[in-house]
Amino acid sequence: MFSSSGAVPLPVAVDQAGLKLDGPDGLKAIAASRRVRLVYVTPSHQFPTGVLMSLSRRLALLQWAQENNALIVEDDYDSEFRYSGRPIPALQGLDSHGRVLYVGTFSKVMFPGLQLGYVVVPESLIPVFRQAKWLCDRQSSLLNQYALTDFIGKGHLAKHVRRMRHCLRWAAACIGCCFTSAQQASAD
Ligand SMILES: Cc1ncc(COP(=O)(O)O)c(C=O)c1O
Numbered sequence: 407m408f409s410s411s412g413a414v415p416l417p418v419a420v421d422q423a424g425l426k427l428d429g430p431d432g433l434k435a436i437a438a439s440r441r442v443r444l445v446y447v448t449p450s451h452q453f454p455t456g457v458l459m460s461l462s463r464r465l466a467l468l469q470w471a472q473e474n475n476a477l478i479v480e481d482d483y484d485s486e487f488r489y490s491g492r493p494i495p496a497l498q499g500l501d502s503h504g505r506v507l508y509v510g511t512f513s514k515v516m517f518p519g520l521q522l523g524y525v526v527v528p529e530s531l532i533p534v535f536r537q538a539k540w541l542c543d544r545q546s547s548l549l550n551q552y553a554l555t556d557f558i559g560k561g562h563l564a565k566h567v568r569r570m571r572h573c574l575r576w577a578a579a580c581i582g583c584c585f586t587s588a589q590q591a592s593a594d
């Protein structure tokens with residue numbers, strides 16, 4: 407997607423705290439020789455490792471973006487369903503300089519056939535995004551959007567997420583137990 411609009415994607419290494427900033431394979435080293443304008447991250451659930459970006463790494467990334475006049479795309483595609491640890495604030499919530507474009511989807515939390523996502527952008531960028539959406543995609547179902555707005559407005563989405571989190575935490579624990587038993591069985 408980025409390449410098709412003329413951007414040159416540059417891979418950045420990830421460690422146990424998320425996207426690396428320091429070191430020879432970190433963002434700062436890469437940005438030393440190239441003008442980096444946009445950083446794409448999935449901090450709640452790095453794809454494909456599943457690593458959660460730490461709070462200190464989030465703050466460092468925001469500071470870097472501010473110092474380097476860059477934007478961050480925060481793709482928070484699977485943030486609703488976490489089963490362990492304390493939730494960490496989104497980059498978008500930590501940002502006070504309008505550096506973050508927050509992207510979310512209803513594919514996971516509701517169902518993929520809904521085909522609805524959303525982007526939260528700094529106020530100054532709303533006209534640009536409205537125009538881009540108008541030019542490249544007028545296909546989102548109005549009926550689905552109205553129904554979803556009603557669903558959210560009446561508090562059903564929040565209730566649904568709570569209920570599903572409970573069910574899925576239980577399912578994840580069961581899978582974990584099966585996995586441990588299978589490991590023990592194969593070790594015996
Ligand atoms: C990295 C990433 N971002 C976003 C999404 C959500 O995409 P969509 O809304 O098209 O289902 C996915 C789906 O698995 C994903 O892997």
